[in-house]
Amino acid sequence: MNIKVTNILRRMFGGKPVPLCPSCMYDWRSACHNLDRPRVTKCDEYKKRY
Ligand code: SF4
Numbered sequence: 001m002n003i004k005v006t007n008i009l010r011r012m013f014g015g016k017p018v019p020l021c022p023s024c025m026y027d028w029r030s031a032c033h034n035l036d037r038p039r040v041t042k043c044d045e046y047k048k049r050y
Pocket residue numbers: 020021024025026027028032033034036037038040043044045046047
């Protein structure tokens with residue numbers, strides 16, 4: 001299942017959202033300047049790595 005959908009469902013049912021960064025293709029210091037990386041659970045820039 002898509003990780004964003006998983007997080008939407010987890011929020012709806014009181015679960016803990018999954019961090020997006022470990023599976024994001026921009027999870028590199030030079031590619032992503034978001035200071036909350038690698039623990040972001042909601043991100044518009046997210047793109048699945050594989
Ligand atoms: S783009 Fe978003 S999801 Fe991807 S590494 Fe950066 S903060 Fe994490």
